Amino acid sequence: MTGRLELQDLTVRYGDTVAVDRVTATLEGGRIHGLLGRNGSGKTSLLSAVAAFRRPDGGQVLLDGEPVFENPAAVRRMCLIRGAGDTVVHDWPGDRVRHALDLAARLRPHWDRDHADRLVERFALRRTARLSELSRGQRSALGVVLGLASRAPVTILDESYIGLDAPSRYAFYDELLADHSAHPRTILLATHLIEEVAALFETVTIIDRGRLLLQGSADDLRARGAAVTGPAEAVADLTDGMRVLASKQLGPTRSDTVFGELTTEQITRARRAGLQLDPVPLQDLFVHLTDPATATEQPVSEGSLR
Amino acid sequence: MFDDRRPIYRQIAERIRAEVLSGSLGEDEQVMSTTQYATHFRINPATAAKAFAELVDEGVLYKRRGVGMFVAPGARETLRAHRRARFVAEVLDPMIDEADAIGLDPAHLVERIHERMGDPADPRAAAGSVAGSVADGREEAR
Missing domain, CATH: 3.40.50.300 (P-loop containing nucleotide triphosphate hydrolases)
Structure with missing residues (x-):
């Protein structure tokens, strides 16, 4: 029962x-x-x-x-x-x-x-x-x-x-x-x-x-999303090969929302590069995961910056 | 209440640690039950239970079967020791980096620390005359 x-x-x-x-x-x-x-x-x-x-x-x-x-x-x-x-x-x-x-x-x-x-x-x-x-x-x-x-x-x-x-x-x-x-x-x-x-x-x-x-x-699930923010090149370098759900750029600053846990090595690298790491609220994660433009099983390619 | 960004159980655990550190939760004092936590903060009871389990593992809480969760003897000292160990890497170093980035004089920082915490070499500060030493600090700064 x-x-x-x-x-x-x-x-x-x-x-x-x-x-x-x-x-x-x-x-x-x-x-x-x-x-x-x-x-x-x-x-x-x-x-x-x-x-x-x-x-x-x-x-x-x-x-x-x-x-x-x-x-x-x-x-x-x-x-x-x-x-x-x-x-x-x-x-x-x-x-x-x-x-x-x-x-x-x-x-x-x-x-x-x-x-x-x-x-x-x-x-x-x-x-x-x-x-x-x-x-x-x-x-x-x-x-x-x-x-x-x-x-x-x-x-x-x-x-x-x-x-x-x-x-x-x-x-x-x-x-x-x-x-x-x-x-x-x-x-x-x-x-x-x-x-x-x-x-x-x-x-x-x-x-x-x-x-x-x-x-x-x-x-x-809450721990599985992260937003990486900082100088565009450093962000791209860190999130390369990860599943990027969304990417925004404002001037020289880029912010990538990634899905998947960051390794200790990545976190250390991010800190050293002066990147900011933020958790992603469940609702945002849901919005990104169910967005037809990004909701693919494949990692989103570098070229699809929006 | 909770920021919906970090796992909630970690936030609860952190809250209880802070209460133990500040002394508002005394040793051998009973902690609210999982159900009380759940209904009070509108969270899933399993989330509260997970926080408690983490604190039991750390030796901050212990369980009395059928009664509930209690603060472990020595928990406050354990937490203080743990915080001290992390202090330099997590608090002091980033602060120094920031001070350096904005061009603060290291001597000023040291002075300020002495003002706030007391200078063992200064008999007035050691006696707890905080107001006096702050005034002194301002004099010297000019």
Whole structure:
């Protein structure tokens, strides 16, 4: 009962379009994982297959070793909230917040009513409000309540909290961490807004154009990018042969963003040459790695200064 | 809170070291739990745990099973010794390079150090008369 997810060669197609392309990755149980990707990178398609909303067109998803598709036992242990909670039967004129909560209470075997009540209050949701009349922020809040109160061993939030305003997002982070420490389970958050949530993740999985770009511990990833700044020639000399994600030049000063750890020898050389070495924030690394102009497996050549 | 540039666990470890060095965390005093750290700073609990593990390895913290993490006896002195060892290479040498680059007179630097830290050869400074020695320094500088 750990909530470990394994994606094996997972593929999702829409006609000729390959939305998820042979993604293989493992998400350990009981942790908070981040799934990062640009809009249209395949996050939602991937998560729909993970939560068994749809049959994979190739490969499979295992929850604690069991395939999830058409597996009622596995599906009961998972809760995927897409966007602002589209798992409720919404847009029926009569449906109200309390109906959505009642539906979740019936469908979710681990549903925690008290917790749901607390969260409804914290996010100032009105139970009698019509779903069709909720603002974007309120819909997001409802999605978050449905996800957290589900207490599902695998809880997946697909950009659910993105419509929340800043105070509500902070409340969500606090609730998520407190809830996770009291009831450890696997939590997967998909997002394209990274700066604010990066510290919540234990691992980060980045997909781009349907493919797995990289997966690793969030902290290790932070240590893998570096910005090298200084006299153009000295910078070029140091970063020669490295994977340069971006390069900018202002007068005689050049700044290269490299991906990959600098060796002790390189660091010493950089210091001696008077070069400045700075770490790269996770969000910047993500931006560079998923930039179509630079996101190649090959090191970017010297000539492609932009 | 954290700068999102360096690994967060290193920043947490550095923060705890600073608290031990300053004495605001005393020896045998309990450190906040992983969960408290996580919820307080809005970070993943595993990140806080990693920082604690690093500090246990360094002998700064020790674990009491079922109770929590505590500051190790002698931790402050260990950290001070470690900082002293790194001081010349990481603080003093870059400072001297900078002073040299902007054309400062070495004698001025030495004077300033004596003003701030006390000159063992100067009985007033040794007695802790910082104000007096600063005034003297200004006189001489003119």
